[in-house]
Amino acid sequence: MSKLNNLFKEAKKNKKKIFIGFVTSGDPNYKSSKEIIKEMTKSCQIIEAGISFNTSTSDSPIIMEANDRAINSGMNMNKTFKLIREVKRETKTNTCFVIMTYLNPVKIFGLKKFINQCNFVGIDGVIIVDSNLNSPEEKILINGLSKKKIGYIKIISPTNDDEFIKLSIKNCRDSWLYITSYFGLTGSKNVNIDNVKKMVKRVRNYSKEIPVAVGFGVKTPSQVKQVSKYADGVICGSSIVNKVAEGHKKRLKGKKLATFVSSYVKKLSRGIKK
Amino acid sequence: MSKLNNLFKEAKKNKKKIFIGFVTSGDPNYKSSKEIIKEMTKSCQIIEAGISFNTSTSDSPIIMEANDRAINSGMNMNKTFKLIREVKRETKTNTCFVIMTYLNPVKIFGLKKFINQCNFVGIDGVIIVDSNLNSPEEKILINGLSKKKIGYIKIISPTNDDEFIKLSIKNCRDSWLYITSYFGLTGSKNVNIDNVKKMVKRVRNYSKEIPVAVGFGVKTPSQVKQVSKYADGVICGSSIVNKVAEGHKKRLKGKKLATFVSSYVKKLSRGIKK
Amino acid sequence: MKIPPFKEINPPTKDGFWINKKTKERFGGQYISPLLVPNLKRVEKGFFKAIKDKKFMRELNEELLSFIGVNTPVHFSPELTKLAGGEKKIGKIYLKRTDLHTNHSHKPVSAYSCCKLAKYLGFKKILTETGAFQNGRAVASACAALGLDLDIYVGANDAKKLAINKDISALHGANIIEVHDSTKSLLPAMAAALRAFQSEPDSMYVVGSVAGPHPYPLMVRTFGSVIGRITKKQFKNLVGKDPSTIFSVCGGGSNMLCISYPYLKTKNTKIYAVESAGKGLKTGKHGATIGGGGKIGILLGMQSKVLLDGENIAESFTEASGLDFSSIGTEVAFLQSVGRIKFLTATDLEAKKTFMMMARKVGLICAIEACYVIHAAIKEIRKIGKPKQNHLIHLCGAGEPNVAQMMEHMKKNK
Amino acid sequence: MKIPPFKEINPPTKDGFWINKKTKERFGGQYISPLLVPNLKRVEKGFFKAIKDKKFMRELNEELLSFIGVNTPVHFSPELTKLAGGEKKIGKIYLKRTDLHTNHSHKPVSAYSCCKLAKYLGFKKILTETGAFQNGRAVASACAALGLDLDIYVGANDAKKLAINKDISALHGANIIEVHDSTKSLLPAMAAALRAFQSEPDSMYVVGSVAGPHPYPLMVRTFGSVIGRITKKQFKNLVGKDPSTIFSVCGGGSNMLCISYPYLKTKNTKIYAVESAGKGLKTGKHGATIGGGGKIGILLGMQSKVLLDGENIAESFTEASGLDFSSIGTEVAFLQSVGRIKFLTATDLEAKKTFMMMARKVGLICAIEACYVIHAAIKEIRKIGKPKQNHLIHLCGAGEPNVAQMMEHMKKNK
Ligand SMILES: Cc1ncc(COP(=O)(O)O)c(C=O)c1O
Numbered sequence A, B: 001m002s003k004l005n006n007l008f009k010e011a012k013k014n015k016k017k018i019f020i021g022f023v024t025s026g027d028p029n030y031k032s033s034k035e036i037i038k039e040m041t042k043s044c045q046i047i048e049a050g051i052s053f054n055t056s057t058s059d060s061p062i063i064m065e066a067n068d069r070a071i072n073s074g075m076n077m078n079k080t081f082k083l084i085r086e087v088k089r090e091t092k093t094n095t096c097f098v099i100m101t102y103l104n105p106v107k108i109f110g111l112k113k114f115i116n117q118c119n120f121v122g123i124d125g126v127i128i129v130d131s132n133l134n135s136p137e138e139k140i141l142i143n144g145l146s147k148k149k150i151g152y153i154k155i156i157s158p159t160n161d162d163e164f165i166k167l168s169i170k171n172c173r174d175s176w177l178y179i180t181s182y183f184g185l186t187g188s189k190n191v192n193i194d195n196v197k198k199m200v201k202r203v204r205n206y207s208k209e210i211p212v213a214v215g216f217g218v219k220t221p222s223q224v225k226q227v228s229k230y231a232d233g234v235i236c237g238s239s240i241v242n243k244v245a246e247g248h249k250k251r252l253k254g255k256k257l258a259t260f261v262s263s264y265v266k267k268l269s270r271g272i273k274k
Numbered sequence C, D: 001m002k003i004p005p006f007k008e009i010n011p012p013t014k015d016g017f018w019i020n021k022k023t024k025e026r027f028g029g030q031y032i033s034p035l036l037v038p039n040l041k042r043v044e045k046g047f048f049k050a051i052k053d054k055k056f057m058r059e060l061n062e063e064l065l066s067f068i069g070v071n072t073p074v075h076f077s078p079e080l081t082k083l084a085g086g087e088k089k090i091g092k093i094y095l096k097r098t099d100l101h102t103n104h105s106h107k108p109v110s111a112y113s114c115c116k117l118a119k120y121l122g123f124k125k126i127l128t129e130t131g132a133f134q135n136g137r138a139v140a141s142a143c144a145a146l147g148l149d150l151d152i153y154v155g156a157n158d159a160k161k162l163a164i165n166k167d168i169s170a171l172h173g174a175n176i177i178e179v180h181d182s183t184k185s186l187l188p189a190m191a192a193a194l195r196a197f198q199s200e201p202d203s204m205y206v207v208g209s210v211a212g213p214h215p216y217p218l219m220v221r222t223f224g225s226v227i228g229r230i231t232k233k234q235f236k237n238l239v240g241k242d243p244s245t246i247f248s249v250c251g252g253g254s255n256m257l258c259i260s261y262p263y264l265k266t267k268n269t270k271i272y273a274v275e276s277a278g279k280g281l282k283t284g285k286h287g288a289t290i291g292g293g294g295k296i297g298i299l300l301g302m303q304s305k306v307l308l309d310g311e312n313i314a315e316s317f318t319e320a321s322g323l324d325f326s327s328i329g330t331e332v333a334f335l336q337s338v339g340r341i342k343f344l345t346a347t348d349l350e351a352k353k354t355f356m357m358m359a360r361k362v363g364l365i366c367a368i369e370a371c372y373v374i375h376a377a378i379k380e381i382r383k384i385g386k387p388k389q390n391h392l393i394h395l396c397g398a399g400e401p402n403v404a405q406m407m408e409h410m411k412k413n414k
């Protein structure tokens, strides 16, 4: 059983929900990003680290800009692994780490090398936004990662059909199912609670077990609270990245930037506990 | 026999040549133009008065500008007749008057009315630049004018064929044949003496009698002299009109402008007597 | 489709006159300075020789098909039909897509043909005038293709207005001469080109419409009637019969005559020409020779209907440079005089609104000139109001040159 | 001429892959976020249904013939033949005149077809991207004709360059959205359009080339192959056999595939694609995916050859906005990989010189994109150097949008 499986299982047992924070790795640069992620380990049970791709087709403008900052500072796949390794070593945290990226960086890095590095660094899960269920790469990744007990996380949205949802559940057996609360881009709208309810219900038709976490448009502690009523986990992304941008514009750096961002993340995460 | 016929006949008898000055009637305005023409009667045996047409297709830029000045000052056919009548009355001159214009002003004025007015005012000849040998208007004009003993003057140029020259000679029986010294627009080049010799020779093949006057590009007393060796008359146009423009630019008016122009015309006309 | 052969069905007299036998009015002729006579004779003789020369005509037709692309579609326009009242009320409206020619107007057909004639006759250089630079561009392209030099005379005011086609003419290697005489528009530009024609014996003048001294009007409509000959066959193939009406815009009348000529003796086909009423006929600021009460006059080597200002030619006014002309072609004036062609008008504002409608609803960027006819045609077709009619509108050009002008209009009317 | 029917002769797998069996390389696929899956499925299913729907295809073909005017000429070019060495040395060079379409490029054929499909499938609005605004304009015109709303995504830098076609798109009623991401050119504009596609369930994405997730590359070349189908028949009629070579420019590869597709299995016809070498391949400032050593990558929903910069997509560079693309279409990459298409390059400067040559000697204003292929073709044909060959060059667009750029070039090089 994977560490992510365990985490959700324990939480369920204790009637607790999981708070998941997303941040772009290397935003605004390696050093500050490392501090931010280190601080975030204090309030996130799972951290999703985005690896930038300059031709991403699913990111909101907020995350596009973070991508630009990270790429311009020289960030890439290899450095992300290094960063997470350092964070884990320096914090000895229990927080799970999930990588979110696009297929091109992974493919150029090398599919096998990627799986091995994930294993070596101790990555717990992988989301590849544009990896389609039918692509040969998807099969290699799912098989390779699952052998190393690394979770593979699929995104589903209100417009996907039941067939698609069933297949996604199958592929996510070592992790969770990522439900988007609306049809659109990350961070472009506010969370749609009606959709959340419906989507969780649809998933539950096919699996009582699979953990579901909801993202897209969750921006305030009270939204976190609301969503956590229906889902096993809540994902905050764009609003955290936005905080990084805000701090960066204020010329905050390193620890100071990290504190600025993480105090916001902490507030969000409290939505779950209330 | 027309007055023009007489003039050339007398000149031939006395081995003299005729000086013909062209000026745009009403340039720069009625009053100044009248003074200019009055002064010009002192040195020109024939005055060609141009009646402006704003869409003329055969005038050099110098004359186009004179047309614009005249039209803008309100000049037209009727006023030209009035002007010449006044000049004749006030100077009691012997100078012959020829009107040079395009067919549109004549046609709009009325062909018959035009012939009658020419007769009434005492116009001695008419040149209509764009009246073609085959046009019905040409026939009416030739017949009407010749009945009143008013000469009809045709232009021929080096590129016209013998057929055309023969027909032109026939139509000019009451006046003279206007030979252009080159193929082009009035005043655009310098007189071409070789062409003059050849053209006069060509005309003499068909008529020993018909007077020939040469125009186009005659700008200096010595050119006048040269041309007068071969032709019965010499026509100066653009260079005189240019003088009007020059004086006008110097803000000369009325008598002063007239003196400025006519002193130049006098110099030109002396080319013949030397 | 092959180009159907030309048949002379409305010949002028040998001096180039079309004569209205009732009124005795004459249109045409050769009102030119004697200096022009030899050159015009060379062109006239050459033209009659060329159109009888099978090799010349075969080559010309091939090049018109392949290089100019004269085989453009005629097609039913559901949108315009609806706009005029619907098929049940007015029948069907068709468009002839002359905008799809190389250089995007009807001008290239006669321009290319005349330039080819010039080459055939041994001329080395072409002289032409232009208003909307549609003719300038068309002649420039032809001269480049045929290896002829070119001077284009353009009114200084027009030269400012239509930058693209001017630039394109320059890219083709044409020498562009701005004319600063009188109104600085098409009329003085034509006069300037004709003046140049009598100064340069190795150059042939090419006119931009069915105007000028004989044989120009005859030549342009004879060559240009390729458009009408193809259209007539296409329309028959498509609809099964000749159109009930043909609508074209009329500046000088070339596009109108080029498409309508083969129908002159087709009794059941009514022919309409649409002039620019500019700011409105009553304002006096217009370009409507017939609609504005033009009289017979003599200009640019021809006798035709013309807007007069005393003994001079009046200034015309319209925002469509291609229609900014105070006269009309000689054969056109004749056909109007004998009642074969009915004249209508549309204002500049109506044309601009039509441009926007065509862009938004039909998906076509039409020459502003063509928008006058579309507006007037829809109005007239609605008035005719008979079902089972087949109406043909000549879309004589594409509107790239008018884009800047129309963007301004759009901004103002937002 | 009627449009010859479509035959599938190079099908992808059902997942949209073309696979090189030797190298195991795959090109195509559907690399998209799960949010896009339902919309793409709707398009995919709809496309396969539509091309089997006789009424849809009959209407589409009629409209392509009449509204787009796809029946453009193929013609012999004596001038280009001479330039390449003369008929005795190289045979004959022909031009396919795709510049004569409505909207003056190849783009309108697939753009109109895809928009018609969108309407057929009940979409209310179109999303597309554009680089040279040729696609933007083509889609805008189609949307106007079909009554669909439209958002055009364009890189902020491109939007500045090509004012006419941008203005024309606006006149057609399109909403133009400038994209300020990364290179502010075609690539981020495509990404932005795809992003919009997953936010607007009632909108259909229309792509400007044979790129993007399955079924887009398949759809564009299937619809677009109308050009090749007509050409093949025309060429046979004109020359008596298929061409020895076909040359097209390759940005994404749509015009190349649209004309070459019907010849894929024609052994005696060599197919060439010409990429932009920008300032020169060695400078690194170019747009040559193949010529510049592109590798397999995944972007914009597809797996194809792409210019890489580490794990990211490299910036391309060329003065021809239509070629400013760091990748190529998926089927094109496959055909290159299996050796069916040979790739060449030409630099920006060579293209500009060719533009001037075409304007001056041939009389045509060509899209700058087309000038790369003309240059490279003449060079290659000279190299082939065999008589009795028949070479076909795809003149894929008209050059109005490039006039300003070329006037600068002309002034500098006077
Ligand atoms: C597109 C277009 N239509 C019409 C005209 C008017 O000329 P005509 O009436 O001779 O066809 C012009 C003149 O430039 C033109 O460019």
Ligand SMILES: Cc1ncc(COP(=O)(O)O)c(C=O)c1O
Residues within 6 Å of the ligand: D105, D106, D131, D132, D133, D134, D135, D208, D209, D210, D249, D250, D251, D252, D253, D254, D255, D256, D321, D322, D323, D367, D369, D370, D396, D397, D398
């Ligand atoms: C005229 C023209 N040719 C070629 C291209 C390149 O695209 P493709 O290779 O997909 O035909 C473009 C793109 O805009 C274009 O406008």
